[in-house]
Amino acid sequence: MSYDLDQFIADCRSALEQDPGPAGREKVRLNLERLLKQPDFLARHCSDDTPPGLHVLHDDPQLGFQILAHINEKARVSPPHDHGASWAIYGQAKEYTDMTEWERVDDGADAARAELKPTKKYRLNPGQAGIYQDGAIHSIDYPDNSRFIRVTGTNLDRIRRDSFDLETGKVNRMTPQRAT
Numbered sequence: 001m002s003y004d005l006d007q008f009i010a011d012c013r014s015a016l017e018q019d020p021g022p023a024g025r026e027k028v029r030l031n032l033e034r035l036l037k038q039p040d041f042l043a044r045h046c047s048d049d050t051p052p053g054l055h056v057l058h059d060d061p062q063l064g065f066q067i068l069a070h071i072n073e074k075a076r077v078s079p080p081h082d083h084g085a086s087w088a089i090y091g092q093a094k095e096y097t098d099m100t101e102w103e104r105v106d107d108g109a110d111a112a113r114a115e116l117k118p119t120k121k122y123r124l125n126p127g128q129a130g131i132y133q134d135g136a137i138h139s140i141d142y143p144d145n146s147r148f149i150r151v152t153g154t155n156l157d158r159i160r161r162d163s164f165d166l167e168t169g170k171v172n173r174m175t176p177q178r179a180t
């Protein structure tokens with residue numbers, strides 16, 4: 001059965017209204033995987049004709065979640081980062097994204113420095129979505145022409161987020177331009 005962006009938005013709303021915690025988000029993740037298998041959705045929002053860049057597909061006026069299409073031209077390796085007080089779901093549309101999840105192993109006494117260790121590494125292939133709960137730290141590594149849909153609990157440009165320099169341990173405040 002076909003499934004489109006409007007149905008996905010309606011399902012996100014009902015899942016998150018019922019349970020804004022991990023159970024509701026898991027429904028969003030599963031529905032995103034379903035959406036990413038729809039040829040019509042991919043042709044409209046993630047095709048070779050889609051202009052590169054970041055496209056806001058939905059900004060929910062009631063619940064605040066966002067649906068974003070990341071149409072990337074060039075490969076990128078991100079530093080480890082969090083999504084602040086928000087959660088984020090990454091769903092692959094084209095090519096792949098290698099994900100690494102990290103945890104802090106320092107005692108948190110120095111707010112400007114952190115020591116991280118990787119806890120999980122895996123690849124998201126087209127049709128697969130991964131979830132990163134509030135405060136979780138991850139890094140991403142993708143090739144040229146990787147495209148993904150991200151659903152975030154809120155507009156991340158409006159909240160404090162950190163990225164981590166693995167060599168120096170320095171904690172950096174993130175700018176909106178480095179949204180992923």
Ligand SMILES: [Fe+2]
Nearest residue numbers: 081088138180
């Ligand atoms: Fe991220």
